[in-house]
Amino acid sequence: MRSLPYFCRGKVIHGFGRGSKDLGIPTANFPESVVDSLPADINTGIYYGWARVGNGDIHKMVMSIGWNPYYKNTKKSMETHVIHTFKEDFYGQILSVAMVGYIRPEKGFASLDELISAIRSDIEEAKTKLDLPEHLKLKEDNFFKTSISTTADQIMNGHRL
Ligand code: ADP
Ligand code: RBF
Ligand code: MG
Numbered sequence: 001m002r003s004l005p006y007f008c009r010g011k012v013i014h015g016f017g018r019g020s021k022d023l024g025i026p027t028a029n030f031p032e033s034v035v036d037s038l039p040a041d042i043n044t045g046i047y048y049g050w051a052r053v054g055n056g057d058i059h060k061m062v063m064s065i066g067w068n069p070y071y072k073n074t075k076k077s078m079e080t081h082v083i084h085t086f087k088e089d090f091y092g093q094i095l096s097v098a099m100v101g102y103i104r105p106e107k108g109f110a111s112l113d114e115l116i117s118a119i120r121s122d123i124e125e126a127k128t129k130l131d132l133p134e135h136l137k138l139k140e141d142n143f144f145k146t147s148i149s150t151t152a153d154q155i156m157n158g159h160r161l
Helices: 019-023 032-036 112-129 133-140
Strands: 006-011 045-053 058-066 077-082 094-104
Touching: 006 032, 019 112, 032 077, 045 077, 045 112, 045 133, 058 094, 058 112, 094 112, 094 133
Parallel strands: none
Antiparallel strands: 006 094, 045 058, 045 094, 058 077
């Protein structure tokens, strides 16, 4: 995938409402505009990288792009699980992400337990891979140095602001 690393940001919107409830793994969902701006060579599937909420710290993340075959969604989504425990929800805030590497395609699973185990192992893989020097350096990218105005109502997607 020539477009990796891919940097984008957007407002965190309400998703399908089942991330944390069903799975114990909350995912911050991006609006359609961010999903539609993805380059053509970014396939659906599971990615790992870096994420920052507003002007906060930069954390490791895993992201799922696609139609969640287990749930047979009709709308393509882009959902980020930030590998960090937050005190509060951050709906409406700007999430900045650097997609760094690809893990696997999305799959349908026979049970919810299998989906959860797969996500747990994605998280472990992300944690390990992101410690590689070539991935750690992306945390220092200028993309993450931009100060985000919480009142900004116009966010450019797919561009290195
Ligand atoms: P929704 O279906 O609305 O996306 P989720 O159950 O997936 O609901 O929960 C996602 C929300 O949980 C995010 O929008 C964010 O506000 C909050 N949240 C708290 N901790 C995290 C985290 N570590 N990663 C992602 N989102 C988190
Ligand atoms: N959904 C699927 O249907 N199949 C998957 O293989 C799958 N993998 C995921 C991997 C990660 C790291 C994350 C964060 C989510 C994944 N999901 C997958 C999406 C999951 O079904 C979704 O987060 C919940 O349905 C909440 O919207
Ligand atoms: Mg979600």
